[in-house]
């Protein structure tokens with residue numbers, strides 16, 4: 001590391017981390033990220049663009065904050081969109097149960113008949129990859145019927161702000177007169193009157209209850225007459241192309257179901273929602289997230305009791321070291337130029353960009369990879385390029401509990417202590433608002449076995465050898481923990497004395513926007529995003545039309561008539577756990593879920609081995625017939641990178657079951673870099 005840094009630059013050492021959402025690393029990752037940023041590398045493969053980016057960061061393009069913690073405990077209506085907590089988040093699932101026991105309505109948007117889909121008041125069985133059209137269709141109905149929170153929308157979103165047709169920017173006071181203010185945006189009022197909004201103060205200067213939401217105005221600017229439309233007018237125009245009948249054709253969701261769901265959302269006093277992998281793993285993911293966030297904003301529930309509440313219960317310092325990475329280094333993140341509002345801005349890069357840098361030195365060489373867990377050959381497509389890239393690296397380190405398929409390529413494997421063998425600090429558990437108040441310094445259960453060490457110990461020692469300890473609390477873990485807790489009102493000694501954790505006083509702040517506005521450029525929830533428009537992308541969500549079907553709204557290519565998506569299984573986290581006999585009894589083989597009609601039409605019976613082919617490659621799974629699935633889509637599982645000696649076509653070796661080896665990354669989300677893990681075209685045949 002020191003040599004490459006010295007001779008070639010910090011960025012030529014890339015890092016990789018496993019996901020904090022599905023592994024023990026969740027209470028160590030901030031230390032690792034701090035170390036990487038102190039080292040100076042802007043290139044960490046995080047997988048965020050296919051995991052949490054959209055709900056956590058892309059949502060900031062709309063709310064200025066993340067999706068927030070859904071207050072299921074108090075809500076009137078639970079909306080689960082491409083998220084299946086019954087399999088993937090049991091603590092969160094219990095919150096949903098509480099809501100249902102209280103009589104809350106349930107809407108589920110999922111192509112599979114999940115536990116909650118079957119119990120839902122409205123199950124919208126969306127075709128994989130068509131969620132944005134569905135969201136635009138729901139918006140169409142809400143706007144048409146006026147059943148949204150109009151007072152909230154007037155006051156707290158930029159719905160009434162005027163956008164200039166000539167520039168795509170907001171109409172500013174300064175455009176109307178030479179001494180006008182540049183930080184005052186004008187909104188449409190009654191009888192062509194303009195209302196002023198002060199973006200510096202985050203406050204209306206005129207009575208916003210007068211604001212016209214859907215309006216057009218010809219502004220008399222110092223450059224002449226300019227046509228302007230309000231944000232909500234632009235949105236209304238965009239969703240005009242998505243009446244329920246057309247949405248039904250695209251998404252497979254019947255008109256009546258769409259209207260029923262819109263009616264339930266419109267009538268609910270509060271709505272709390274969560275959208276996750278079903279939305280984030282696609283080539284239109286950012287705009288899909290925008291459409292869902294805007295839909296949610298119109299309910300008026302964001303930030304309120306029974307809604308999604310951003311922020312934590314107490315104030316904890318972030319030690320992930322975002323401030324340690326210089327602007328110059330940050331701008332070298334692979335893919336940052338192509339996606340300036342994307343993960344590169346935080347030093348998170350895609351695996352495929354690192355492979356290109358390692359193999360073709362494009363845009364510069366990556367010579368070394370240091371991985372803290374993760375299994376890139378399972379988590380990501382481009383598996384052949386991954387192997388070639390691993391072989392092209394000058395040096396490759398992998399720190400893990402197990403020698404997984406990717407670790408087998410490393411020059412050195414560092415054995416890592418599991419969470420049972422080390423302590424860990426967790427500040428807030430985000431399954432519920434109540435959980436956010438829980439803080440725990442979890443002690444180790446046993447001493448590390450063998451040569452294993454915790455990830456934090458590993459990075460602190462690496463930092464010492466590289467002369468970076470000054471940025472790492474002088475190598476003192478307690479000092480780091482003390483810093484995290486400094487302004488929280490909880491002390492380290494209190495936590496040490498209470499290994500089961502303590503509950504902090506307080507509550508995630510409700511309606512915090514009333515004092516602070518929203519932390520967006522306009523200080524309001526952004527229905528129109530000028531930031532996005534400035535990149536040449538639609539400022540209000542609208543679907544790109546692709547004649548090739550790459551957007552998955554259009555027709556399938558002839559040889560690959562089915563949609564291939566996937567879902568997680570409760571038995572395993574990603575590629576982990578396949579070595580545990582107790583878990584393998586629950587799920588011995590990779591499965592492909594398909595409708596009985598489709599199986600019959602394809603000559604496939606339950607438990608047959610099937611070959612699933614895409615334009616890129618093929619993989620195998622056993623048929624699992626599932627009533628309630630549409631016959632045009634099939635659902636695989638990722639994470640199977642272990643050998644299957646008894647499987648057909650085992651000449652493909654350990655990869656023969658890996659669905660990601662068959663997913664193309666040729667097309668990706670232009671903002672985040674997400675890829676179509678939930679919507680590839682495929683064909684199936686019995687082996």
Ligand SMILES: Nc1nc2c(c(=O)[nH]1)N[C@H]1C(S)=C(S)[C@@H](COP(=O)(O)OP(=O)(O)OC[C@H]3O[C@@H](n4cnc5c(=O)[nH]c(N)nc54)[C@H](O)[C@@H]3O)O[C@H]1N2
Nearest residue numbers: 021022082083084088128129276277278568570572573574
């Ligand atoms: N048991 C277990 N738990 C886990 C994990 C694990 O691997 N195993 N991983 C953890 C991690 S890292 C994460 S990110 C979370 C993810 O948690 P979830 O988001 O709940 O994960 P998934 O089950 O992959 O996807 C959710 C749902 O999306 C649906 N879906 C598929 N295609 C589409 C589509 O096109 N549109 C819509 N609307 N839905 C679609 C699937 O049918 C599935 O029910 O889970 C975490 N928890």
Ligand SMILES: Nc1nc2c(c(=O)[nH]1)N[C@H]1C(S)=C(S)[C@@H](COP(=O)(O)OP(=O)(O)OC[C@H]3O[C@@H](n4cnc5c(=O)[nH]c(N)nc54)[C@H](O)[C@@H]3O)O[C@H]1N2
Nearest residue numbers: 018019023024025051372373374375379399574575576638
């Ligand atoms: N087709 C398809 N592909 C997907 C997904 C999907 O739904 N469908 N989901 C995507 C998502 S949401 C994610 S998050 C990624 C997950 O992708 P990865 O993060 O690569 O997850 P795993 O395959 O579980 O690999 C985890 C590895 O980290 C090790 N590990 C666990 N805990 C620790 C720890 O504390 N420290 C260290 N050093 N190592 C540890 C484990 O032993 C294991 O070897 O996969 C993505 N890929």
Ligand SMILES: [Mo]
Nearest residue numbers: 019021051052
């Ligand atoms: Mo994830």
